[in-house]
Amino acid sequence: MKKLLLIWLAAFAAVSCAQEKQPSKPLYMWFDCEANYATLSHPDSIRYYVSKIHDMGFTDVVVDVKSIMGETLYKSDIAPYMGEWEGVTRPENYDLLGYFIEEGHKLGMRVHGSLNVFAGGHNYFDRGIIYGDHADWQSQVYTEGKIVPISEIKSNYNGMLNPANPEVQEYELAILKEFAGKYPDVDGIVFDRVRFDNITSDFSPLSKELFEAYAGTKVADYPGDILRWTQDADGKWSWSQGPLFRKWIEWRASVIKDFVTEAHRQLKEINPRLLIGDYTGAWYPTYYYVGVNWASEQFDPARYFDWATPEYKNTGYADLLDIYMTGLYYTLVTKAEVDKANGAVGQRTEAGMSDEQNYWYCIEGGAEWAKKITCGVVPVTGSIYVEQYEGDAAQFTRAVAQALRDTDGLMIFDIVHIINRGWWSELAAGIAEGSN
DSSP: OHHHHHHHHHHHHHHHHHHHSOOOOOEEEEEOTTTTTTGGGSHHHHHHHHHHHHHTTOOEEEEEEEOTTSOBSSOOSSSOBOOEETTEEOOTTOOHHHHHHHHHHHTTOEEEEEEEOSEEEETTTTBSGGGTTTGGGBOEEEETTEEEEGGGOTTOOEEEBOTTOHHHHHHHHHHHHHHHHHOTTOOEEEEEOOSOSSTTOOOSHHHHHHHHHHHTSOOSSTTTTTEEEEEOTTSOEEEEEOTTHHHHHHHHHHHHHHHHHHHHHHHHHHOTTOEEEEEEESOHHHHGGGTOOOSOTTOOGGGTOTTOOTTGGGGOOGGGOSEEEEEOOOSOOSHHHHHHTTTSOOOOOSTTOOSOOSGGGSHHHHHHHHHHHHTTSSOEEEEEEGGGGTTOHHHHHHHHHHHHHHSSEEEEEOHHHHHHHTOHHHHHHHHHHHHO
16 A cells, blocks of 8 residues: 555656646747738638647747838727738728737637837838828938938838837827727737837937936037047048937937836736737847847946946836847857858848947857846847848758747747748757757
């Protein structure tokens, strides 16, 4: 009898340990609103792809429901509806996210809506709210010695708004709240483009006034006391820091921190179970270019970077997030590859990236620092930009594995690139390798 009891206790302990085993890391698949517009205009396609990625082990879906043009993919009483893209149309009652929630929840997956917050236009198509009623909200960009509206810079497809404008903030908060109320069953909301356009924005008179109030000083030479442009003998332009540059950088980061704080508060009041997420680039050493400090308040960047004031650490907002997705947008995977490529310039595709070639600019090093900077206050989800690996499926597989291995989860941006390249097996191989 005693022997049977010991056997039973051992079996019970084994079952208990199995039940207490940590779950697998979450896998997120992103569905961009523009790239997938035609495909996702049919509920059958949504059902097919949700089922397909579920069978591959994906646990979460992120659906882009507010485009960079400021248009929503659901009927909004505030923002214009994105009822057409590249000749494909949808009626206003087409509930894209509703279909995703229905299909995802059937399979036990979480479904998140992503909204481009401070984006208001697509400059390649002259389309968006900055080309309509809200032209006065667009960023004023100081570039090559002159200040111009961002809609005039056709080399930049992002028609960004001025995040410091109180009217812009009020408008975007209203949209976020409307979304949370409209979709009570959605699992999370992921902020995208909660930022300034780049180091060159925003240099409007309003930003000058707001900065002076924040800094408690007058800017005698605007914008020269902040940013200076010079042209060399060959006609090449370059910028340098003015005497108020570091305080300006701090102010811009405080604008974004204050907005995220208020968005978090208002969204949680509407739906306390709503997961609050954010998606940024991982290149923290130069991410101040876009006015964002995605670190924890526990991390002090002034210890590492000469551009950060002692007060800059107060602008970190990772502590407010339930989900943080860091864009590991690097073609180099390991630190060993950085050493091998020393002296060569890697691919730079996003705002705020520089031509540095160091450990920050590979997946292994970027993930390592992202976890250090966030101080464990939020899970770090390593995010892979599939298009960067065009023509090199093997490197894509290695990138997926490294990101999953080195962070707390994986996000793939975007499914359209997997579909177009047929890289399903390469994706599955990376997930399998990174899970071991």
